[in-house]
Amino acid sequence: MSTTSDLDFAHSGTDVVIVGGGLAGLFCALKLAPRPVTVITAAPLGEGASTAWAQGGIAAAVAEGDSAESHAADTIAVGAGLVDENVALQLAREAGPRIRDLLEYGVPFDRDLEGRLAVSREAAHSARRIVHVRGDMAGQAIITALIKAVRATPSIKVIEGYFAEALLTDGGSVVGLQLRQAGVAISRPITMPARAVVLATGGIGHLYAVTTNPVEASGLGLAIAARAGALIADPEFVQFHPTAIMVGRDPAPLATEALRGEGATLINGQGERFMLALHPLAELAPRDIVARGVFAEIAAGRGAFLDARTALGAHFAAEFPTVYESCISEGVDPATQPIPIAPAAHYHMGGIAVDMHGRSSLRGLWAAGEVSCTGAHGANRLASNSLLEAVVYAARIAEDIGGREFGAASGRIDELPMARNAALGAAQEAELRQLMSGNVGVIRNADGLAAAVRRFAAMEAGASSTAMLNMATTALLVSTAAWSRLESRGAHYRSDHPAENPALADRTMTTLADARDTAASLSDTARRSRPVVA
Ligand SMILES: Cc1cc2nc3c(=O)[nH]c(=O)nc-3n(C[C@H](O)[C@H](O)[C@H](O)COP(=O)(O)OP(=O)(O)OC[C@H]3O[C@@H](n4cnc5c(N)ncnc54)[C@H](O)[C@@H]3O)c2cc1C
Numbered sequence: 001m002s003t004t005s006d007l008d009f010a011h012s013g014t015d016v017v018i019v020g021g022g023l024a025g026l027f028c029a030l031k032l033a034p035r036p037v038t039v040i041t042a043a044p045l046g047e048g049a050s051t052a053w054a055q056g057g058i059a060a061a062v063a064e065g066d067s068a069e070s071h072a073a074d075t076i077a078v079g080a081g082l083v084d085e086n087v088a089l090q091l092a093r094e095a096g097p098r099i100r101d102l103l104e105y106g107v108p109f110d111r112d113l114e115g116r117l118a119v120s121r122e123a124a125h126s127a128r129r130i131v132h133v134r135g136d137m138a139g140q141a142i143i144t145a146l147i148k149a150v151r152a153t154p155s156i157k158v159i160e161g162y163f164a165e166a167l168l169t170d171g172g173s174v175v176g177l178q179l180r181q182a183g184v185a186i187s188r189p190i191t192m193p194a195r196a197v198v199l200a201t202g203g204i205g206h207l208y209a210v211t212t213n214p215v216e217a218s219g220l221g222l223a224i225a226a227r228a229g230a231l232i233a234d235p236e237f238v239q240f241h242p243t244a245i246m247v248g249r250d251p252a253p254l255a256t257e258a259l260r261g262e263g264a265t266l267i268n269g270q271g272e273r274f275m276l277a278l279h280p281l282a283e284l285a286p287r288d289i290v291a292r293g294v295f296a297e298i299a300a301g302r303g304a305f306l307d308a309r310t311a312l313g314a315h316f317a318a319e320f321p322t323v324y325e326s327c328i329s330e331g332v333d334p335a336t337q338p339i340p341i342a343p344a345a346h347y348h349m350g351g352i353a354v355d356m357h358g359r360s361s362l363r364g365l366w367a368a369g370e371v372s373c374t375g376a377h378g379a380n381r382l383a384s385n386s387l388l389e390a391v392v393y394a395a396r397i398a399e400d401i402g403g404r405e406f407g408a409a410s411g412r413i414d415e416l417p418m419a420r421n422a423a424l425g426a427a428q429e430a431e432l433r434q435l436m437s438g439n440v441g442v443i444r445n446a447d448g449l450a451a452a453v454r455r456f457a458a459m460e461a462g463a464s465s466t467a468m469l470n471m472a473t474t475a476l477l478v479s480t481a482a483w484s485r486l487e488s489r490g491a492h493y494r495s496d497h498p499a500e501n502p503a504l505a506d507r508t509m510t511t512l513a514d515a516r517d518t519a520a521s522l523s524d525t526a527r528r529s530r531p532v533v534a
Pocket of ligand 1: 058164202370
């Protein structure tokens with residue numbers, strides 16, 4: 001690996017550029033070796049990637065008695081009618097080979113006494129099939145091993161501390177990127193020609209006021225693909241984790257579901273167990289139902305808390321040291337006090353629409369990992385399927401690109417006319433995040449969504465920085481699709497359309513032009529219905 005500090009991006013020497021240093025990006029780069037590639041990451045390798053924070057592990061039907069068919073069936077059941085069944089089956093079938101690749105790259109997956117891969121069970125999986133590392137350390141172990149492998153691979157050039165803010169196109173093909181230095185208030189955009197661009201920029205959690213995702217998960221990859229004209233699939237489907245710990249940290253630390261498995265209860269500020277009235281399984285109901293229960297208590301002003309005082313009490317610190325540390329460091333002792341919680345944006349099922357090879361609708365553009373939408377998750381993601389999808393599609397993209405000869409990347413690219421100041425207006429960012437959490441979050445309705453759509457359209461049209469422009473673009477795509485889906489399905493819940501509508505069991509396929517049209521018609525409607533004051 002070589003790292004560049006000069007600004008000679010126009011002559012990076014490679015025709016393949018991968019944007020993102022999480023699992024999808026690094027795995028793709030390694031799979032392409034020895035073909036030269038350039039990896040661009042907004043944050044230094046190992047930072048700013050959700051991959052490093054994954055706790056559970058990777059779903060893979062590798063245990064005796066388990067099968068890819070059973071794994072696919074579980075994926076399809078959770079996806080609420082929108083999973084592409086063939087995609088789910090192929091994903092499950094390729095899990096074994098990709099786990100072997102990860103072992104070769106040095107990931108120390110846990111093994112049982114006979115030396116076989118140890119597998120654990122997670123919600124909605126019908127078998128034990130989660131490969132993991134030292135309990136809850138999978139993400140950290142994976143990223144550490146891959147960074148080491150990348151640093152030992154001379155064909156991979158890594159440029160850290162630059163983010164992609166636009167795709168450059170020529171006649172509908174992607175021909176390069178516009179980059180900018182991260183963390184600098186005012187900086188010049190830099191253009192980089194490329195023949196093949198792989199976006200592996202992760203999710204959109206940071207667009208929400210409460211999230212488990214790093215700040216880099218602000219939907220930039222999705223936005224730049226959409227602005228270049230790429231087809232976007234299922235953007236309205238965002239998974240919320242029901243129990244993020246609200247101790248003033250951003251991103252919010254997680255209180256693992258295992259706490260509820262151990263008997264911890266959910267109570268409101270009046271000490272009432274509100275889940276008892278909502279589902280026969282109470283606190284152990286499916287994740288989206290618990291998230292809605294928690295959201296409703298907070299919206300009603302009663303607050304929501306995870307109460308482990310009776311279930312764990314003095315054993316809390318020994319049994320859940322990570323959660324204990326998150327609480328105690330902010331002055332909450334979970335052995336004696338209820339933990340304040342809220343639902344947090346956790347995973348984006350939607351993304352850049354890609355085919356079985358990871359190709360987007362634009363020539364020259366591929367996408368892998370959370371920024372993409374393969375059809376594997378439908379309206380809701382099965383636990384631990386996201387890391388699997390990242391490696392399976394990263395490998396397919398490497399295979400698809402690997403054999404191609406593109407010729408030299410063109411240097412004749414004009415800079416896009418963009419605002420020079422890359423700094424975000426903190427107030428506008430906070431407003432966007434509050435609006436996403438309040439109106440495009442766990443419980444949605446037509447009025448709230450319409451208001452959000454109109455505001456995001458205005459923010460997009462009047463953005464004073466490229467970062468704000470990109471955040472508003474992704475927020476607009478998510479909110480317009482949520483406004484258009486007049487039903488509740490999977491992670492998308494509309495209080496004004498609380499039932500699933502079998503006639504709407506189709507995936508959303510949209511573009512930024514569609515989203516802008518929806519926003520324009522909503523603005524017209526609002527104007528027409530405004531009372532005329534004489
Ligand atoms: C707390 C937590 C726990 C999780 N646990 C699990 C689990 O147990 N199992 C599971 O399967 N999934 C889990 N997930 C989800 C999973 O971690 C992610 O979906 C997955 O890691 C995404 O990988 P990725 O490579 O697509 O993106 P990331 O790992 O997020 O990497 C994205 C990369 O892109 C960079 N980037 C972003 N924008 C730009 C830009 N514009 N220009 C340049 N670089 C950019 C970032 O800096 C980063 O390097 C969890 C997620 C969280 C937040």
